[in-house]
Amino acid sequence: MSGPNTDYDPVEVAAVQPEEVDAARDAALAAIAAAADLEELKRVRTEHAGDRSPLALANREIGALPPQARKEAGQRVGQARGAVSKALAARQQVLEAEHEARILVEETVDVTLPTDRMPAGARHPITTGSELIADIFVAMGWEVAEGPVIEAEWLNFDALNLGPDHPARTMQDTFWTAGEGDAESGVVLRTHTSPVQARTMLSQEPPIYVVCPGRVFRTDEYDATHSPMFHQVEGLAVDEGITMAHLKGTLDHFAAQMFGEGITTRFRPSYFPFTEPSAEVDLKCFVCRGVGSGDSGAPCRTCRGEGWIEWGGCGVVNPRVLTACGVDAERYTGFAFGMGIDRTLMFRHGLSDLRALFEGDVRFTTAFGSEL
Structure with a gap:
């Protein structure tokens, strides 16, 4: 097959x-x-x-x-x-x-809902407070002046009539840049913003109207009312015919702008090497409006019943300071004042602890928003 x-x-x-x-x-x-x-x-x-x-x-x-x-x-x-x-x-x-x-x-996302993934920030109250103070004086025709925080001893002390034996020049108050125990370096962390005023007088001719906000340093303990680093604002006016009356009017306007209409200042005799005559500046209590007590009759907790709150220092510029800074003391007079920005903000916002301004807690800063 x-x-x-x-x-x-x-x-x-x-x-x-x-x-x-x-x-x-x-x-x-x-x-x-x-x-x-x-x-x-x-x-x-x-x-x-x-x-x-x-x-x-x-x-x-x-x-x-x-x-x-x-x-x-x-x-x-x-x-x-x-x-x-x-x-x-x-x-x-x-x-x-x-x-x-x-x-x-x-995976839908409701874009209308609030989110805390990137929370809105806020500027620090010290920054906005300093700018607010500067704006008040700029609106009056003044200028804002700044200077270095590491300053020459002569500008920080000698030019301001603080002699070599003045207590403020000891290590108890001043941070010197040299080694421990050496107060002869000639360079310090500025103890006030007054050196900016001296620099201004040395660099320009009167009339001078400047406000000087900035950081200052002193060997203070760090507690609820003191800090080794804090902020000051100082003002200087040098012109012909300047008197204490001009100073009083300026500070009354400053107080009213910061704390509301009707808030004025008073002067108490005092002593500062760089001004003569000198005065402590008291602020009318913005809570009890100078009465000293509340509606219940109890003493005001803010001013402790006095009706006034200590705010800063001021006076007519000492002729020796004018001469040291090259200003004709026979022709020109001036006034100066200084307040703590931190203390002013504590008054303005009812803060009880200065440390809240320096500890960097974002919850504290956020409460102030973007402006004061």
Whole structure:
């Protein structure tokens, strides 16, 4: 008996049998329809449409068929693979749409809600307070002057009539830049902003109207009312015919701008080396308005019943200071005053502890907002 005619007789290849192809196609379509997300659909694509899938293996077996059987088997396998590819594309589109819709719901952001991810900041009250004080005097026609915090001993003391034996020049009050125990370096951390006034008189001709805010340093203990570093504002006016009356009017205007209409000042005789005559400046109590007691009759807690609060120092510029700074003391007179900015802010905002201004707690600063 002769062998089979391989050109015309069919060859048994199980993978391309109609029932096998239909079963592979139906299994793939069922798996595609059951895929719940894109990750699962990716796995189904690999199993049923990848290089090792049943339909891919069947497609490779077509070559084993005789030429007469290849066309029918190729059409059958191709139609099955086409149906699977079409089903995969349709399911991909559906799952991508579902994924995007789910993201929109799960990751939605209500942009109208307040957020503390980047909370709004606030400028420090010392900064805004200093600028407010400067603005008050600029509106009066004055200028703002600044100087270095590391100052020459002569400008910090000698030019201001503080002689070599003055108590303020000892290590008990002054930070000297040299080694411990050496008070002969000639350079200090300025103990007041008065050197700025001296620099101004040395550099320009009268009339002079300047206000000098800035940091100063003294060897004080750090507690609720003292700090080794604090802030002062000093003013200087040098012109012809300047009197104590001009000084009083200036400080009354300053007090009213800082604490409200009706708040005035009073002078008490005092002594400062750089002014003569000199006075302590008291501020009318802005709580009891100078009465000394509240509505209940109890003494005012702010001024302790006195009706006045100590604010700073002032006086007519000592002629020796004018002469030392190159100003004709026979022609010109002037006045000067100095207040603590920190103390002024404590009065203005009812602060009981000076340390709150220096400890950097953002909760304290934020309460002041962006302006005073």
